[in-house]
Amino acid sequence: MAIEIGPILKVRRERARLTQQELVLHTRMERSSSYISAIENGRTSPTLEELEQLSRYFRTTVIELIQEAQAAEDRRAAWKEADPPADDERFDQAYRDLSEPDRDLTLDFMELLGRRRRGT
Numbered sequence: 001m002a003i004e005i006g007p008i009l010k011v012r013r014e015r016a017r018l019t020q021q022e023l024v025l026h027t028r029m030e031r032s033s034s035y036i037s038a039i040e041n042g043r044t045s046p047t048l049e050e051l052e053q054l055s056r057y058f059r060t061t062v063i064e065l066i067q068e069a070q071a072a073e074d075r076r077a078a079w080k081e082a083d084p085p086a087d088d089e090r091f092d093q094a095y096r097d098l099s100e101p102d103r104d105l106t107l108d109f110m111e112l113l114g115r116r117r118r119g120t
Helices: 006-015 020-027 033-040 048-057 062-081 086-096 100-118
Strands: none
Touching: 006 033, 006 062, 006 100, 020 033, 020 048, 048 062, 062 100
């Protein structure tokens, strides 16, 4: 199963408050902003060299980007397998209406709240 790196790149780009064009310029990729869009939306995959350029810009490694993408996919899979409570349809519908990157952020936030409540 292929790992979707695009949503992770989109989240990182948006956190850095960059446009797709700015990301292209900062990484010195010889690509267009529409190529970044295609990666973020899963229509294409970056080459290893491009992943290295992107990871350097985001001050991480290719391995860490892949692990982050895999963890996000694992969370999505776990969510899909879980049976939401019948009385929680409003939350379920709101979650389904989110984009993939927003779903990842929502899950990260919920995990943070859970850790905070547990005091860990």
